[in-house]
Amino acid sequence: MPEGPELHLASLFVNRMCEGLVFTGAVEKSEVNKNPEVPFCCDAYIIKAQSRGKEVILTLTPFKNDGDSKRKVGKQTQHPMDVVFRFGMSGFFRFTSEDDLPKHAHLRFYTNERPRRVLSFEDTRRFGSWQANGTWQKDRGPCVMFEYESFRENVLSNLSDKAFDKPICEALLNQKYFNGIGNYLRAEILFRLQIPPFVKARTVLEGIELKNEDKKEIKKTTDTAGKKGVKVETPDLLSLCHTVPLEVVKLGENGYKPAKAEYSVLQAWMQCYCVDGMNSLSDHNGRTIWFKGDPGPMVPKGAKSRKHKWKIQKDHDYTDSKKAKKTHTESIAIEKPAKKKDNIKVKKESATSKAQGGSKKQKKDTKRVSKEPADENTKSKKQGKRSSKVPPRTGTNKIKGQHVEEVIKTKRNSVTCKESATKAKPQRRSSGTRGGRSR
DNA sequence: CGTCCACGTCTAC
DNA sequence: TAGACCTGGACGG
Numbered sequence: 001m002p003e004g005p006e007l008h009l010a011s012l013f014v015n016r017m018c019e020g021l022v023f024t025g026a027v028e029k030s031e032v033n034k035n036p037e038v039p040f041c042c043d044a045y046i047i048k049a050q051s052r053g054k055e056v057i058l059t060l061t062p063f064k065n066d067g068d069s070k071r072k073v074g075k076q077t078q079h080p081m082d083v084v085f086r087f088g089m090s091g092f093f094r095f096t097s098e099d100d101l102p103k104h105a106h107l108r109f110y111t112n113e114r115p116r117r118v119l120s121f122e123d124t125r126r127f128g129s130w131q132a133n134g135t136w137q138k139d140r141g142p143c144v145m146f147e148y149e150s151f152r153e154n155v156l157s158n159l160s161d162k163a164f165d166k167p168i169c170e171a172l173l174n175q176k177y178f179n180g181i182g183n184y185l186r187a188e189i190l191f192r193l194q195i196p197p198f199v200k201a202r203t204v205l206e207g208i209e210l211k212n213e214d215k216k217e218i219k220k221t222t223d224t225a226g227k228k229g230v231k232v233e234t235p236d237l238l239s240l241c242h243t244v245p246l247e248v249v250k251l252g253e254n255g256y257k258p259a260k261a262e263y264s265v266l267q268a269w270m271q272c273y274c275v276d277g278m279n280s281l282s283d284h285n286g287r288t289i290w291f292k293g294d295p296g297p298m299v300p301k302g303a304k305s306r307k308h309k310w311k312i313q314k315d316h317d318y319t320d321s322k323k324a325k326k327t328h329t330e331s332i333a334i335e336k337p338a339k340k341k342d343n344i345k346v347k348k349e350s351a352t353s354k355a356q357g358g359s360k361k362q363k364k365d366t367k368r369v370s371k372e373p374a375d376e377n378t379k380s381k382k383q384g385k386r387s388s389k390v391p392p393r394t395g396t397n398k399i400k401g402q403h404v405e406e407v408i409k410t411k412r413n414s415v416t417c418k419e420s421a422t423k424a425k426p427q428r429r430s431s432g433t434r435g436g437r438s439r
Numbered sequence: 440c441g442t443c444c445a446c447g448t449c450t451a452c
Numbered sequence: 453t454a455g456a457c458c459t460g461g462a463c464g465g
Binding site: 002003006054086087088089090125127128129173175182183184185273287288306 | 443444445446447448
């Protein structure tokens with residue numbers, strides 16, 4: 001899910017779902033997650049989101065509750081707090097009822113409603129991260145979608161950077177220059193221009209620079225003449241780094257409003273990535289690049305073709321509890337019926353390079369030495385949280401049946417600001433250590 | 440069952 | 453330039 005467009009759609013989603021809602025209490029983190037606590041606690045606050053490239057910032061703003069609540073200022077966070085998110089491979093936001101809290105909801109924001117609802121950051125693989133009081137990550141370039149001019153400038157004025165010594169398909173994943181581009185977008189973008197993925201990046205981009213000047217010339221001279229015929233100029237690589245992601249944003253905007261199956265919509269949109277009939281190779285970082293035709297000169301030795309059907313994790317109907325269920329999947333799944341079947345990858349591979357067996361890359365990622373799933377199993381049964389109201393949750397978890405465990409695990413203590421709404425207890429600075437938690 | 444694969448960073452030898 | 457970090461779906465035996 002998460003490349004630039006998805007991050008932006010996530011911010012739209014948050015803004016739409018949270019509009020007019022008031023949140024309250026502390027921000028809760030699941031115990032298994034190793035990201036830092038978010039030390040924010042407030043009787044009433046609102047949430048706004050924005051995105052830039054492959055990051056999202058949630059701004060938590062205390063809400064004027066005038067009248068009462070004036071006194072419990074002491075430790076309350078009175079200033080807005082920004083929390084930056086990076087989504088890793090599987091992060092996204094979801095808004096549900098408290099009872100439907102999804103497994104892997106690792107950071108949670110609660111509304112002040114009767115049956116509470118929850119905005120959660122869900123992240124199955126936990127490669128995602130967040131940082132309280134964070135800012136856009138230094139070293140990430142301008143957003144390819146919403147800071148187009150500076151994005152262009154940043155690339156074209158730094159072509160001497162060794163980052164551009166690499167094949168174009170690898171340079172495109174460098175977030176210092178292409179903030180928002182990910183593995184499927186690089187494939188789709190290169191495919192549109194039929195640029196071989198393993199051509200040196202600088203070579204491709206220098207061409208653009210020149211071409212750009214040409215364009216200006218052309219425009220200048222022909223503008224007065226026939227504005228019509230001239231427009232046909234093919235877009236360059238950098239402009240596609242802008243427009244292609246925006247196409248996906250558009251898909252999503254239409255897609256999930258009516259809780260559509262944004263799942264197959266994206267698949268149907270793909271022209272190259274994971275598409276049957278396309279070629280694929282692993283790049284120097286072990287990532288699969290999909291392309292058509294000539295791979296170009298800088299192919300890694302022993303690169304292997306891959307095949308895989310992109311099976312997105314369910315369809316995030318995002319919105320709310322159950323609603324879109326599945327029903328829709330069928331209707332749309334039909335569109336591109338058996339689109340991906342068997343792939344006939346790079347023929348040359350099979351015969352020759354296979355034999356040379358130098359595949360050092362073989363695998364990545366998989367190191368697993370049957371390390372116990374250190375996840376949920378921290379059987380810290382004790383619990384110790386007699387705090388009166390422990391909403392009936394786990395029991396009602398009917399997700400699928402098998403995974404009921406990993407789910408909920410809160411970590412209440414973190415920010416000492418619990419029952420604020422109820423009693424305004426001047427908090428107990430118990431045992432010195434971390435009691436204070438001001439801010 | 441086990442292996443391979445996945446929309447991304449990070450750090451460490 | 454390898455791993456490490458994770459869970460889980462697809463597919464093979």
